[in-house]
Amino acid sequence: MKVRFSERNALGVLDRWVVPKPGVEVYIPLRIIANGAGCELVLTLFRQPGMTDEKFAADAAWVMRDLESARKLLEEL
Numbered sequence: 001m002k003v004r005f006s007e008r009n010a011l012g013v014l015d016r017w018v019v020p021k022p023g024v025e026v027y028i029p030l031r032i033i034a035n036g037a038g039c040e041l042v043l044t045l046f047r048q049p050g051m052t053d054e055k056f057a058a059d060a061a062w063v064m065r066d067l068e069s070a071r072k073l074l075e076e077l
Contacts, residue, residue, distance in 0.1 A: 012039075043067065 002019040012032040017025050031042045045063050047056050 041067065041070065 004017045004019075006013055006015040012034070014030040014032060016028050016030060018028060019025050026048065027046065029044045033040045033042060043063060045060055051059075
């Protein structure tokens with residue numbers, strides 16, 4: 001899968017665009033927000049047109065696994 005990220009910036013914006021197949025681009029907004037000595041990572045998962053409840057739930061579960069992996073890695077730093 002092809003993935004494109006927003007340009008480097010100081011605002012905590014790390015949006016990405018995923019291309020699962022030619023002609024299809026999925027926008028995934030991602031923000032990192034300072035919170036005391038740490039931060040919050042906020043990801044928005046949009047339901048795509050024509051997506052079934054089951055497919056959306058599967059995508060959401062995949063995102064949660066990715067976020068949990070990121071949390072574990074970052075906590076080790």
